[in-house]
Amino acid sequence: MGWALVIEILSWLFILSGSAFTLIGAIGTLRFPNFWSRLHAASISESAGMILLISGMCLQGGISLLTVKLLIIGTFIFITGPTSTHAVANAAHTSGARPDSDEDARKKQKGTS
Amino acid sequence: MFLAAAIALFISMALVLVRLYAGPTLYDRVLAVNSFGTLTVLFIAVLGFLNGRPDFLDIALLYALINFVGTIAILKFFRYRALGDVSQMPDNAGRK
Amino acid sequence: MLRTLLTALTLFALWLLMSGIYSPLIIGLGIASSIIAVITMRRMDNAADAQRMQIYLKPIATIRYWAWLMIEIAKSNWMVTKIILSPNMQMNRHLFKVPYTQKTDLGQAVFANSITLTPGTISVEVEDGTFWVHAVSYASDTKDALAEMDAEVSAIESVVA
Known part of the structure; x- marks a missing residue:
């Protein structure tokens, strides 16, 4: 009885925090000022949000075929998510878009002042 | 609980759609489409649990497969203006 | 067979x-x-230009690496979450080179994917011996953290050179 309650609470925790992280990622995608920083915001919902939601649903599914399917979906997104993010970044880089570097700007400012 | 997750995912999808509409560059839009696809996969899975219809997971898995291939296909098309074997096309000879 | x-x-x-x-x-x-x-x-x-998939990874070390990677993902997620939710979004974007030491293609792919999977750093371009990495909040210890990840990935390779 106690064991089932622990799993229930854990899956609640995972699913709720996972939804919070996807929401934060989406807010970041909307708020960040340019493309290169938006890449980072989008990868939040793709890593933390996805992992937490899938593991929360796995705990709900218990030991069954559902969990196996969820794990297959999770592993697939775990591998392809960063690959497609890299593909987008690489395509933008190849097309000639270069990120502006705050670090270089700060160094230059420090050197002149 | 699943209702809360579904609502959060739905709001996230709406926010990403705003970014998809606002752009401004092509790559912003591709990133938004990719992000939207991942959120859709999670949304379908959560919806399956919410309605007590676990068959939805098969649809989610299929959507995850299509989403990845679709993103790569869009990027490849805008880079080479073709989807076939680009190394054998006369314009792109020697390119990988 | x-x-x-x-x-x-x-x-x-x-x-x-x-x-x-x-x-x-x-x-x-x-x-x-x-x-x-x-x-x-x-x-x-059997085709002329066939490339056979070979997995040169140590199984147990790979599972341990995944556990280590999860902790890294959690840490960097928290960092980027703080930036998104802070009102002025204090960023320090930077594009820099990171050398890699993996010998196999698969090892390099694992390293590049791990860089992209941890929010805050994204591998952008591959050159001989180095990745171009874009970071959203570059600090003096970012390169050290990536060098540590590089060593971890090299440790799970099982190729005999």
Whole structure:
């Protein structure tokens, strides 16, 4: 009885925090000022949000075929998510878009002042 | 609980759609489409649990497969203006 | 031959796990599709420019690496979350080179994917011996953290040079 309650609470925790992280990622995608920083915001919902939601649903599914399917979906997104993010970044880089570097700007400012 | 997750995912999808509409560059839009696809996969899975219809997971898995291939296909098309074997096309000879 | 047989068995096990319906017709279709898939793979292996997939990874070390990676993902997620939710979004974007020491293509792919998977850093371009990495909040210890990840990935490779 106690064991089932622990799993229930854990899956609640995972699913709720996972939804919070996807929401934060989406807010970041909307708020960040340019493309290169938006890449980072989008990868939040793709890593933390996805992992937490899938593991929360796995705990709900218990030991069954559902969990196996969820794990297959999770592993697939775990591998392809960063690959497609890299593909987008690489395509933008190849097309000639270069990120502006705050670090270089700060160094230059420090050197002149 | 699943209702809360579904609502959060739905709001996230709406926010990403705003970014998809606002752009401004092509790559912003591709990133938004990719992000939207991942959120859709999670949304379908959560919806399956919410309605007590676990068959939805098969649809989610299929959507995850299509989403990845679709993103790569869009990027490849805008880079080479073709989807076939680009190394054998006369314009792109020697390119990988 | 053993390899082919193992592939067919793995594909069939995957079919059984995914379908969940165990009537003779469905199982027969599963056997048929596994055999067709394996025959197609054999044909592709015999083609002129065939590239065989080789996995040079130590299994137990790889699982330990995943656990380590999860902690890294959690840490960097928290960092980027703080930036998104802070009102002025204090960023320090920077594009820099990171050398890699993996010998196999798969090891390099694991390292590049791990860089991208941890929010806050994204691998952008691959050159000989280095990745171009874009970071959203570059600090003096970012390169050290990536060098540590590089060492961890190199440790799970099992290639004999």
